[in-house]
Amino acid sequence: MQNFVFHNPTKIIFGRGTVPSIGKESAEFGNRALLVYGQNSIKKNGLHGQVVASLAQAGLTVIEHGGVCSNPLLEHVRAGIAKVREHDIQVIVAVGGGSVIDTAKAIAAGSPADCDVWNFFIGKQTLKTALPITTVLTLAATGSEMNAGTVITNEASKGKFALSHRLLYPKVSILDPEQTFTVPPSYTAYGAVDAIAHVLEFYMTTTDEDVPVQAELMEGLIRNAMQSCERCLADPCDYGGRSALMWTATLALNGLTGAGLGQTAFPMHMIEHSLSALYNVAHGAGLAVVIPGWLRWRLPQDAARIARLGRSVFNLVGGTDAERAEQTILAFRNWFSKVGSPVTLAELNIPASDTSQIAANALTLARLWRLDAYSQENIEAVLSLCQ
Numbered sequence: 001m002q003n004f005v006f007h008n009p010t011k012i013i014f015g016r017g018t019v020p021s022i023g024k025e026s027a028e029f030g031n032r033a034l035l036v037y038g039q040n041s042i043k044k045n046g047l048h049g050q051v052v053a054s055l056a057q058a059g060l061t062v063i064e065h066g067g068v069c070s071n072p073l074l075e076h077v078r079a080g081i082a083k084v085r086e087h088d089i090q091v092i093v094a095v096g097g098g099s100v101i102d103t104a105k106a107i108a109a110g111s112p113a114d115c116d117v118w119n120f121f122i123g124k125q126t127l128k129t130a131l132p133i134t135t136v137l138t139l140a141a142t143g144s145e146m147n148a149g150t151v152i153t154n155e156a157s158k159g160k161f162a163l164s165h166r167l168l169y170p171k172v173s174i175l176d177p178e179q180t181f182t183v184p185p186s187y188t189a190y191g192a193v194d195a196i197a198h199v200l201e202f203y204m205t206t207t208d209e210d211v212p213v214q215a216e217l218m219e220g221l222i223r224n225a226m227q228s229c230e231r232c233l234a235d236p237c238d239y240g241g242r243s244a245l246m247w248t249a250t251l252a253l254n255g256l257t258g259a260g261l262g263q264t265a266f267p268m269h270m271i272e273h274s275l276s277a278l279y280n281v282a283h284g285a286g287l288a289v290v291i292p293g294w295l296r297w298r299l300p301q302d303a304a305r306i307a308r309l310g311r312s313v314f315n316l317v318g319g320t321d322a323e324r325a326e327q328t329i330l331a332f333r334n335w336f337s338k339v340g341s342p343v344t345l346a347e348l349n350i351p352a353s354d355t356s357q358i359a360a361n362a363l364t365l366a367r368l369w370r371l372d373a374y375s376q377e378n379i380e381a382v383l384s385l386c387q
């Protein structure tokens with residue numbers, strides 16, 4: 001195991017009936033709030049009213065910034081920054097899934113800055129200060145509620161880039177599994193795929209093999225993501241299933257799994273971000289296509305590791321490592337399909353002839369993330385296994 005520092009400052013308030021504490025928790029950071037949310041889900045299911053009432057009761061003045069779309073856009077972030085400056089906002093309250101929380105983080109980063117917020121995403125400038133963020137999570141998927149990352153799409157340059165900085169950890173996140181009862185089956189499955197992908201990125205790219213605690217933790221998280229997703233699909237109001245999926249997704253990307261692994265990388269996300277940027281594909285759906293292809297591309301070097309995963313997650317035994325690794329990849333692909341995710345580029349309506357354009361887009365991110373092994377040719381090779 002490698003040396004590590006694990007310091008996650010986000011306070012998690014988990015469970016039934018926790019939403020009304022958002023007002024009091026947010027008031028710790030100021031009395032003028034920007035309320036960030038998505039299209040219409042929180043108005044439809046009544047959460048918007050609950051949050052507004054709680055904020056008002058705690059004495060906060062609220063300016064609204066709704067309309068965040070899935071794969072959130074830079075222009076909408078900039079509009080939020082303008083509102084923060086105009087209304088002298090002190091705290092950002094995000095109520096939604098990863099797209100909403102990421103938008104809130106980008107607004108929190110850009111508002112106090114004397115440069116355009118995109119400069120932070122392209123590594124041109126370093127974040128020095130950010131507004132505090134509180135969240136009410138409504139979708140189990142990204143882990144944004146307990147991590148320092150935000151992912152935003154620049155619609156002009158077709159780049160979907162990430163910014164990660166310790167100043168962007170939410171101060172407080174409220175996780176009430178009941179708020180996810182209304183998540184449709186498609187996004188329930190995409191969320192589970194995303195959580196699995198987050199674990200897989202660490203599991204597959206660790207440079208230290210002697211990490212038994214982390215390995216078991218990660219295998220357990222993958223099993224739980226799958227089991228809880230199936231429970232939620234069978235009964236969307238299964239509190240036990242929703243709470244297990246929610247906590248699994250949070251733990252999958254809050255820094256814990258990566259502790260002690262040394263240098264790791266996010267190559268599957270690097271490629272998926274191009275699918276989302278170019279075709280507005282839902283993040284988890286894009287990952288369900290990329291994961292089996294990428295694993296197959298890595299199989300010659302990583303058969304033993306993939307085989308171990310297959311034994312732990314799918315109870316695969318017997319045969320050589322290479323044979324079991326093949327079966328593991330197929331088992332993941334079949335499971336993604338079973339829960340309603342696309343598993344090929346064709347199912348996303350992306351023609352094979354677009355491969356080189358997608359690879360060129362991904363290459364920009366590969367360079368920014370210093371994934372030197374990923375040339376245009378190698379990314380195309382992965383994509384050819386996603387057909």
Ligand code: NZQ
Pocket residue numbers: 037038039040041042045068069070071072096097098099100102138139140141142143144147149150151179180181182183184187191194253269276283284
């Ligand atoms: O917009 P509304 O009406 O709220 O509907 C949303 C949206 O259509 C709906 N939804 C959310 N909660 C709901 C609900 N519908 C009914 N009931 C509820 N309780 O679900 C749809 C998807 O929401 P979105 O926030 O886009 O999904 P997700 O949480 O999967 O976030 C995806 C975004 O996060 C980024 C992705 O790239 C993508 O842009 N990621 C962020 C990460 C991070 N910050 O750490 C890491 C991830 O790898 C990922 O890249």
Ligand code: ZN
Pocket residue numbers: 142194197198269283
């Ligand atoms: Zn992800």
